[in-house]
Amino acid sequence: MAGETAAVSMTVNGKPITANVDPRTLLVQLLREHLRLTGTHVGCDTSQCGACVVQVNGKAIKSCTVLALQLQGADVLTIEGLAPADGPLHPMQEAFRENHGLQCGFCTPGMIMTAVDIVRRKGHDLDDRTIREELEGNICRCTGYHNIVKAIAAGARAMRGGGAAAKAAE
Amino acid sequence: MAMTMNGEYELPVPPQTVWEKLNDAATLKACIPGCEQLDKTSDTEFQAVATVKIGPVKAKFKGKVALSDLDPPNGYKISGQGDGGVAGFAKGGATVRLTPKNGGTLLSYNVDAQIGGKLAQLGQRLVNGAAKKVADDFFANFANAVKAG
Amino acid sequence: MSATGIGAAVRRKEDRRFITGTGHYTDDINRPGQAYAYFLRSPHAHATIKSIDIKAASKMPGVLAVLTGAELAADQIGNLICGWMIHSKDGSPMKMAAHPALANGKACHVGDPIAVVVAETLAQARDAAEKIAVDYAALPAVADPAAAQKAGAPSIHDIAPNNTIYQWHLGDGKAVDAAFRSAKHVTKLDIINNRLVPNAIEPRAAIGEYDAGVGTFTLWNTTQNPHVARLVIAAFVGMAPEHKLRVIAPDVGGGFGSKIFIYPEEVVALWASKRVGRPVKWVADRSEAFVADAHGRDHVTHAEMAFDQEGKILGLRAKTIANLGAYMSTFSSSVPTYLYATLLSGQYEIPQIYCEVDAVYTNTVPVDAYRGAGRPEATFVVERLVEVGAREMGQDPAELRRKNFIKKFPHQTPVIMAYDAGDYNASLKKALELADHKGFGKRKRESARNGKLRGLGFSTYIEACGIAPSQAVGSLGAGVGLWESAEVRVNPTGSVEVLTGSHAHGQGHETTFAQLVSERLGIPIDNISVVHGDTDKVQFGMGTYGSRSGAVGMSAIAKALDKIEAKAKKVAAHMLEAAEGDIEFKDGKFSVAGTDKSAAWGDVTLNAYIAHKFSGQELEPGLKEGAFYDPTNFTFPAGCHICEVEVDPETGNTDIVAWTAVDDFGVIVNPMIVEGQVHGGIAQGVGQALCEGAVYDKDGQLVTGSFMDYCMPRADHLPALRVDTTMTKCPSNPLGIKGCGEAGAIAAPAAVINAITDAIGSEGLTMPATPHVVWAALQKANSIPKAA
Numbered sequence A: 001m002a003g004e005t006a007a008v009s010m011t012v013n014g015k016p017i018t019a020n021v022d023p024r025t026l027l028v029q030l031l032r033e034h035l036r037l038t039g040t041h042v043g044c045d046t047s048q049c050g051a052c053v054v055q056v057n058g059k060a061i062k063s064c065t066v067l068a069l070q071l072q073g074a075d076v077l078t079i080e081g082l083a084p085a086d087g088p089l090h091p092m093q094e095a096f097r098e099n100h101g102l103q104c105g106f107c108t109p110g111m112i113m114t115a116v117d118i119v120r121r122k123g124h125d126l127d128d129r130t131i132r133e134e135l136e137g138n139i140c141r142c143t144g145y146h147n148i149v150k151a152i153a154a155g156a157r158a159m160r161g162g163g164a165a166a167k168a169a170e
Numbered sequence B: 001m002a003m004t005m006n007g008e009y010e011l012p013v014p015p016q017t018v019w020e021k022l023n024d025a026a027t028l029k030a031c032i033p034g035c036e037q038l039d040k041t042s043d044t045e046f047q048a049v050a051t052v053k054i055g056p057v058k059a060k061f062k063g064k065v066a067l068s069d070l071d072p073p074n075g076y077k078i079s080g081q082g083d084g085g086v087a088g089f090a091k092g093g094a095t096v097r098l099t100p101k102n103g104g105t106l107l108s109y110n111v112d113a114q115i116g117g118k119l120a121q122l123g124q125r126l127v128n129g130a131a132k133k134v135a136d137d138f139f140a141n142f143a144n145a146v147k148a149g
Numbered sequence C: 001m002s003a004t005g006i007g008a009a010v011r012r013k014e015d016r017r018f019i020t021g022t023g024h025y026t027d028d029i030n031r032p033g034q035a036y037a038y039f040l041r042s043p044h045a046h047a048t049i050k051s052i053d054i055k056a057a058s059k060m061p062g063v064l065a066v067l068t069g070a071e072l073a074a075d076q077i078g079n080l081i082c083g084w085m086i087h088s089k090d091g092s093p094m095k096m097a098a099h100p101a102l103a104n105g106k107a108c109h110v111g112d113p114i115a116v117v118v119a120e121t122l123a124q125a126r127d128a129a130e131k132i133a134v135d136y137a138a139l140p141a142v143a144d145p146a147a148a149q150k151a152g153a154p155s156i157h158d159i160a161p162n163n164t165i166y167q168w169h170l171g172d173g174k175a176v177d178a179a180f181r182s183a184k185h186v187t188k189l190d191i192i193n194n195r196l197v198p199n200a201i202e203p204r205a206a207i208g209e210y211d212a213g214v215g216t217f218t219l220w221n222t223t224q225n226p227h228v229a230r231l232v233i234a235a236f237v238g239m240a241p242e243h244k245l246r247v248i249a250p251d252v253g254g255g256f257g258s259k260i261f262i263y264p265e266e267v268v269a270l271w272a273s274k275r276v277g278r279p280v281k282w283v284a285d286r287s288e289a290f291v292a293d294a295h296g297r298d299h300v301t302h303a304e305m306a307f308d309q310e311g312k313i314l315g316l317r318a319k320t321i322a323n324l325g326a327y328m329s330t331f332s333s334s335v336p337t338y339l340y341a342t343l344l345s346g347q348y349e350i351p352q353i354y355c356e357v358d359a360v361y362t363n364t365v366p367v368d369a370y371r372g373a374g375r376p377e378a379t380f381v382v383e384r385l386v387e388v389g390a391r392e393m394g395q396d397p398a399e400l401r402r403k404n405f406i407k408k409f410p411h412q413t414p415v416i417m418a419y420d421a422g423d424y425n426a427s428l429k430k431a432l433e434l435a436d437h438k439g440f441g442k443r444k445r446e447s448a449r450n451g452k453l454r455g456l457g458f459s460t461y462i463e464a465c466g467i468a469p470s471q472a473v474g475s476l477g478a479g480v481g482l483w484e485s486a487e488v489r490v491n492p493t494g495s496v497e498v499l500t501g502s503h504a505h506g507q508g509h510e511t512t513f514a515q516l517v518s519e520r521l522g523i524p525i526d527n528i529s530v531v532h533g534d535t536d537k538v539q540f541g542m543g544t545y546g547s548r549s550g551a552v553g554m555s556a557i558a559k560a561l562d563k564i565e566a567k568a569k570k571v572a573a574h575m576l577e578a579a580e581g582d583i584e585f586k587d588g589k590f591s592v593a594g595t596d597k598s599a600a601w602g603d604v605t606l607n608a609y610i611a612h613k614f615s616g617q618e619l620e621p622g623l624k625e626g627a628f629y630d631p632t633n634f635t636f637p638a639g640c641h642i643c644e645v646e647v648d649p650e651t652g653n654t655d656i657v658a659w660t661a662v663d664d665f666g667v668i669v670n671p672m673i674v675e676g677q678v679h680g681g682i683a684q685g686v687g688q689a690l691c692e693g694a695v696y697d698k699d700g701q702l703v704t705g706s707f708m709d710y711c712m713p714r715a716d717h718l719p720a721l722r723v724d725t726t727m728t729k730c731p732s733n734p735l736g737i738k739g740c741g742e743a744g745a746i747a748a749p750a751a752v753i754n755a756i757t758d759a760i761g762s763e764g765l766t767m768p769a770t771p772h773v774v775w776a777a778l779q780k781a782n783s784i785p786k787a788a
């Protein structure tokens, strides 16, 4: 209920933050409403769509499924922190643009954050089947996935090369 | 959406004892899972508040419970209708039959229940299981209460 | 072709903000002092509202207002409307029932908004809504369109006896009957076109803000057509005069039709903002979206096709019951009529067609246009009839199609449409090659060795897009004209702003529209910006749907560019001291014919503004032109999709193993974007065919109301898609564009079902063809092959 708040501290995109939140606050609400990081989206209320995927301590999670208070001391990376502002794009971001892996863009931040995690877990040479299976938790209603799959394969290859932004995100 | 289920329990006490318990608000309250309040408003009516969780939806139901088709000590129909606020509504009933068996009682029940609104929308795959659990829990609790005297 | 002109696969200008999380969708916008709205919705499909007690809710912490239909009526807020008049066969007008933004005395579907709470925080609003006590008297409900007209069905609106909205028809019934009498073979099908939920991943949202000082409203809204929203909310709902209402559609996260319509929530957000004196924000959660966003399709059809002994089609007749839900949504009436029956000729020469459509009310969410809108339903009818007819007559499905293709253009069908151009054989031929049709038999045998049933299905579809010539649609009942507007503003330094009445929610207009300007003016694409989605910036527009933005929206821009060029030539003539008629404009340079005198684009634009080289009395300074473009005809994209499936006879599971699409979209501005549109459309069509279906139980409860229960295609439901094109230029607009946004969704369902029925050798399939449905059909056909 309003009034009853608790403090939580964590690192978000490299910056330490502290917020007083209602205990019911989800991570995605903390990001969007308290920190105004609106790149992380909400597409459902049953943890099915993946529009809200961010990284916590280096692993992708659906930010609509964790309470902010559970993440005391955690290191959170959102789409806004994937590449330095005004710097070069992360290779995965670049690959989505280059391969037309997005249309309305609403699922895109979650897709890109998931994609980076797929590369972390599965390496740089990803075949079509693997990518499609790994996208089980992300829904895109616009693209038919064809170009997303292409983008992730290309982004994974490009991440091998490193690139400043990719290093920063790792 | 609607669902039905049934079951039976053997109780080591005669039907008359079971019947009395079935009409006792305190026993019912203790046995209805999640029941927070059960106030008698007449001989056959109660005002009830219960919290139920079905899948991702948790709702506090406020409503009426009524007893009908009273046939002491052979059984009755207990029906309820609850308003779960933004979660929707639930209504349903159970026909309870008591038959003497081996000096004790065979309690058999037929439940039909209906839910609406968000509960039906989100809970449909889970609702049968949840409703069955509510019914099972109730009759299991009740059997224990009867055994405990 | 220049690197950024028409035909180039230019990477999208809008992408940077989306891939960096810096887009601005409605929910990303927060207004100072904003409060939050939460709607209490009916859990009953049909109920009388005996009373609403808001006392306890009003006293909850943070609550600013609790409002119901009574206050709405007291403030004289008007009802929502359906803007397309359809008349029944007997000449009577459609029966449009009152649709208040908050229910007044009666709830007609699960999700019907009953009351709204406005509070300091969303959590407070939701908590307070729990305290509203509504006393409902539940009424019997009907959800199935086929049951709605039957005797004894509950009556939903007094104005519509038997729940019938209209009984409409098109074509010559007697002539069709005569054609059927002379037929050698008649194919008959009963078809259910399953009800779908559009489910754009961005849920709908609205922020209403009232400025008491000047008496103006602003609405930020997830809409595909901000000007139409403003017009309806001003003229019909009566919220404010049109000039005192600004509608802004910021980045919109997909629409597929569902964000065309004017919904209760945006009306209430505006109204409540005036009531509480604060901006009011509403964002749908997904469960809410399932019962608040218009659904699509939901037809029950009986259709028949008559053939002569050679397999030439003699006639088609269809009788459809269309479910429009509990209220008539904005364009709902046009979908099962003029967007459906007019396409029943498909790509074929069919001498006679007759179609009857009954539209009915049911206790379900309103149904309106969803990607394709009427045309997928028509295509499914025609392409299933042809395929089944071919099998029944023992003919090759491709050959039967070819035999019946329209070959001469223009072609007048018996159902209004006059096709302007096309080459259906070309797309079929190319698709057969790309799909390696010849090798299918071998692949089928291979599958059989693995215990799988392989099938191949066609869909040679047509659609009518580029919606639409205003006079023509006016004569058919449309309440609006369907032209488009554009304004091209050239700055003194030569950069360009294009203001368009179209709106993008994924289509990439910021790129494609700029490509047209880059091509025409010869300037870099980065010097062009496209402005849309704000009624204060763009004077008027009809929005984006019906694959109209290329054919109609860009044609308006082209027309404005013609005017810009003409005016700039005048300026250049003064600068170059030449006759206006001698000025040539090419690649961004003005030159005097036959001389080496020239002026660059930037010089001319600067001179247009400084006006030193000409008299301001002879020629107005400045460089800005507007245009309204009204198309001369619909456009007719068409093509051939071939789907190849493998069915597991043990489980009934269908695997789509290959997809080939060859479409004729006329001139293509950006092939990369067009391919993306085709991919997305196919995915939605495959969704309809294999897994999507909004299911209501007999009490009118929606039992597929979440992403857990309503299955949309995920990445592993789909194969890589082979997408190609053929081209006949569209003669009906200056750019030759036909449109591409809906093709996949229109073509795909029939291709999938035709492929599965080919695989299992049984026609008895309903959509969605889930493993269970396919397995049951297989059992019925008893066609499980012995393991090889």
Ligand code: FES
Binding pocket: A041, A042, A043, A044, A045, A046, A047, A048, A049, A050, A051, A052, A053, A062, A063, A064, A065
């Ligand atoms: S919003 Fe988190 S999974 Fe949909």
Ligand code: FES
Binding pocket: A101, A102, A103, A104, A105, A106, A107, A108, A139, A140, A141, A142, A143, C201, C253, C254, C506
């Ligand atoms: S790009 Fe629109 S949902 Fe994926």
